[in-house]
Amino acid sequence: MEKLDFRRLNKILAMLMDKAASDFPEKSEVSLQWTYMHLFSCSQLIKVYALKQGLSQELAAIAAALHDYGLLCTGIKDNHAETGADLLDDFLDRYNTMYGERRGLVTGEERSIIIHAVRHHSEKEDISDEPYLELLKDVDSLDRYLHGVPTGGAYLKRVQRYI
Numbered sequence: 001m002e003k004l005d006f007r008r009l010n011k012i013l014a015m016l017m018d019k020a021a022s023d024f025p026e027k028s029e030v031s032l033q034w035t036y037m038h039l040f041s042c043s044q045l046i047k048v049y050a051l052k053q054g055l056s057q058e059l060a061a062i063a064a065a066l067h068d069y070g071l072l073c074t075g076i077k078d079n080h081a082e083t084g085a086d087l088l089d090d091f092l093d094r095y096n097t098m099y100g101e102r103r104g105l106v107t108g109e110e111r112s113i114i115i116h117a118v119r120h121h122s123e124k125e126d127i128s129d130e131p132y133l134e135l136l137k138d139v140d141s142l143d144r145y146l147h148g149v150p151t152g153g154a155y156l157k158r159v160q161r162y163i
């Protein structure tokens, strides 16, 4: 098997870690510990499922790493998917400017897929025909379940499909 290439993802994870360490919202509705746990395990888990479905592991993992960016920035759960999606252009511009040349750019097409998936990832009841979005919703549900978070409704249905 060939060596996997996650140079872009790994730098994006480092940027998120730096942000969480230096700039975590004072009154966040989720803990810093949960933020780290969920961010890292989602971005690892999704690689396995992306591989099985013939999707780009790195693109899926970047979407997973960034999916709760709104929560990381504001600490507010309500509408965090939309908030995050609105903030991601700026984040990805920063990544491309600072690291794109050395580690590879996030292209315009990839950016659209990432931002679309982040914007709609809370819509667990809906089934779309966007593979990266559906994968992200499945893995977000599964990761919470695997961390022992009480899981029901559409989240549980998504977990049961995999287990």
Ligand SMILES: [Fe+2]
Binding pocket: 067, 068, 080, 081, 121, 122
């Ligand atoms: Fe979320």
